[in-house]
Amino acid sequence: MNNAIRHAWVVAVALFLSLFVALSLIQVVLADQLNSHPQNARETIASAGAPRGPITVDGSPIAESVPSETQYDYQRIYHDPQLYSGITGYFSVVDRTPVGLEQALNDYLSGQSDSQFFDRISSLFTGQTMQGAQVELTLDAELQRQAHDLIPDDRRGTIIVTDVTTGEVKALASKPTYDTNELAVHSSAQFEENMERITNVEGLSPYRSRALDVPIAPGSTFKLVDTLAMLESGDYELDTELDNPNTIELPQSNSTLSNLDTGACLQRDEAEFQWIFANSCNTPFAEAAMELGEEPIRQAAESFGWNDSDVNIPLGLTTSVFPEVTGDAELALSSIGQLNVTATAMQMNMVAASIANDGEMMQPQLVDIIRGSDLQVLHQSTPEVLNDVMDSSTAADMTDMMVQTVESGTAQGAQSSRFDVAAKTGTAERGDEEDETVNSWITGFAPADDPQYAVTVVYEGIDMGTGTQLTRSQMLTMLEAVIEE
Secondary structure, eight states: OOHHHHHHHHHHHHHHHHHHHHHHIIIIISHHHHHTOTTOHHHHHHHHTSOOOOEEETTEEEEEEEEOSSSSSEEEEESSHHHHHHHHOOOOTTTOOOOTHHHHTHHHHTTOSGGGHHHHHHHHHHOOOOOOOEEEEOOOHHHHHHHHHHSOTTSEEEEEEEETTTOBEEEEEEESOOOGGGGSOSOHHHHHHHHHHHHTSTTOOTTSOHHHHOOBOOGGGGHHHHHHHHHHHTSOOTTOEEEOOSEEEOTTSSOEEEOOSSSGGGGOSEEEHHHHHHHTOHHHHHHHHHHHOHHHHHHHHHHHTTTOOOOBSSSBOOOOOOOOOOSHHHHHHHHTTOTTOOBOHHHHHHHHHHHHTTTEEEOOBOEEEEEOTTOOEEEEOOOOEEEEOSOHHHHHHHHHHHHHHHHHSTTGGGOOSSSOOEEEEEEEEOSOTTOOOEEEEEEEEEOTTSOOEEEEEEEEEEOHHHHHHHHHHHHHHHHHHHSOO
16 A cells, blocks of 8 residues: 555544544534524424424324424324323423423433434434434223223322233323323414413323322321231231220320221221221221331331332332321321321332232333334333332232222222222321312222232322222223233
């Protein structure tokens, strides 16, 4: 090789390396700075109107970008938006602040994730428009629609269905809901008008998911936490006889705590633990909590996930709280899911699923696969154990107690002729003496002898009779829909 050719080769290589370094700096190091520069209007319009990747359920898009006739090249549209608004959220070119999965997976959907770096480089050389990644969800479209349709339009309710062994979310439906297309508009005036109307609906926020972000008093479903603490103490077994006074005076206070003035708890002054659990008697659980002390109850709650702010599905799960208590009176009220104890619907579903899964709590999974523009797999979810909550024998005992709750206790409305159901109910007062509505809960799983799916149903601010009827019947409907004959 003569010197001229060698010099030309060296210069060509140097120029190529310089170009590669420059592109790398622009695309990786300086991208955010350049894109957010206030004078970069062209980039703002181009990036806001770029074709984001689709979000799909059962192979069909529930969110996708289509060509637009406005100054933005693409328009984000949502299919069956009322079914999925609390999941997808929305992407707006007006405020440029994605919500829901649009925010949680924004890097993938916009094509800006690290795993899409070479796709971005390729699009620069070819001139082709960079396509965002496709996000495939674990949801079952038919189950999602059925859950959505079960919830009355005038109620604040949530229904969740998950696979107990994998953590996959099969249905995640809530009301009230809204049309996400109304916040994906390209007109600022229309966006503001639609946002004002949506946020004026009681119990509705486009910024959060009712199933994941609205912790409320769990009532007696929290007795699953007490039961774990009691069984693990070694002082209680299913047939342990417990006093069951109708009313107890709470220490260091002028308050009393009573069993529900309707129901089986008034029939017996003492009963075995399993019967008390099935009929959800308040006073024995409160007395047991005061006898055990705060720490065992707290440890049981935190093993189930209370006070944990790190759970993402990948939507963030708002922390369910078991607060510090200042004495036995507060501990007694907290033990029955009242006072300042809160739980999200997903949190209570994770509790039931953990018991069903021999004591192992699985990471809830809402995203199955993320694929690049050429369908290569960028990310695939795999089952992940979050915590070993209890041993399998304790889980089996709790399952027996939950089965009896359905067979002869407070959850009889969830009985199936096809399989045994295990469940725990809850009714939480809402802290206002003038408000006669309650939070009505049920969480459980089936088949009890070979658990497959966990279902949680909750209604906030509902009268007790209606809440009882809806939660039991809807749990049964969803379990029979998801479990094959």
